Amino acid sequence: MDEKDLGADLADVLIPEDALQEKIRELAAQVDADYAGRDLLLVGVLKGAVMVMADLARALSSPVSMDWMAVSSYGSGTTSSGVVRILKDLDTDIMGRDVLIVEDIVDSGLTLSWLVSNLRSRKPASLEICALLRKPEAVKAELDVRYIGFDIPNEFVIGYGLDYAEKYRNLPFVGTLAPHVYGGGGS
Numbered sequence: 001m002d003e004k005d006l007g008a009d010l011a012d013v014l015i016p017e018d019a020l021q022e023k024i025r026e027l028a029a030q031v032d033a034d035y036a037g038r039d040l041l042l043v044g045v046l047k048g049a050v051m052v053m054a055d056l057a058r059a060l061s062s063p064v065s066m067d068w069m070a071v072s073s074y075g076s077g078t079t080s081s082g083v084v085r086i087l088k089d090l091d092t093d094i095m096g097r098d099v100l101i102v103e104d105i106v107d108s109g110l111t112l113s114w115l116v117s118n119l120r121s122r123k124p125a126s127l128e129i130c131a132l133l134r135k136p137e138a139v140k141a142e143l144d145v146r147y148i149g150f151d152i153p154n155e156f157v158i159g160y161g162l163d164y165a166e167k168y169r170n171l172p173f174v175g176t177l178a179p180h181v182y183g184g185g186g187s
């Protein structure tokens with residue numbers, strides 16, 4: 001799917017595909033260096049982190065394990081409530097493991113804060129976060145994100161795993177939605 005197929009739904013391309021891939025390679029090089037000789041477990045947060053997880057994992061030069069969690073914030077709308085429910089838990093016992101959470105975006109940081117304390121209680125050897133995108137609100141959260149791809153403006157973004165009403169996750173770039181899409185329904 002490319003920009004033409006999106007028609008009028010796309011307002012702007014915020015981060016083009018080549019810039020995303022270049023950044024993923026940089027992040028992977030840092031992760032490779034930091035975890036050299038260790039047995040790293042990547043924990044992807046479904047569904048938004050699917051693309052960054054797949055590309056980051058393939059850009060790493062050392063073998064890693066991968067597991068997934070699906071979480072959902074209670075409440076409706078586009079803001080996170082901080083009350084989180086586990087829809088799918090890890091298959092892996094992370095006690096004593098080096099764990100790197102892979103996320104698409106940090107907005108309020110409430111979801112990640114909850115996830116970090118949940119995973120910390122399972123006693124991993126180490127726990128760090130890699131997030132592709134960060135919005136300005138995230139500075140308010142007391143969250144130590146070790147690996148960040150891009151700081152972006154406070155706009156709703158889609159593509160590269162991120163959805164609006166479950167659509168647009170398959171875009172190879174990150175874009176912003178045209179205002180008429182917000183007004184035109186969806187959840």
Ligand code: XMP
Pocket residue numbers: 048079080082103104105106107108109110111112155156157158162163164
């Ligand atoms: P918090 O506020 O808890 O939210 O950091 C993180 C989760 O909210 C979703 N989110 C977005 N999803 N476009 C999206 O498609 C956005 O602009 C956006 N902002 C936040 C996302 O699931 C993230 O994990």
Ligand code: MG
Pocket residue numbers: 045046047048049103104105
């Ligand atoms: Mg997410």
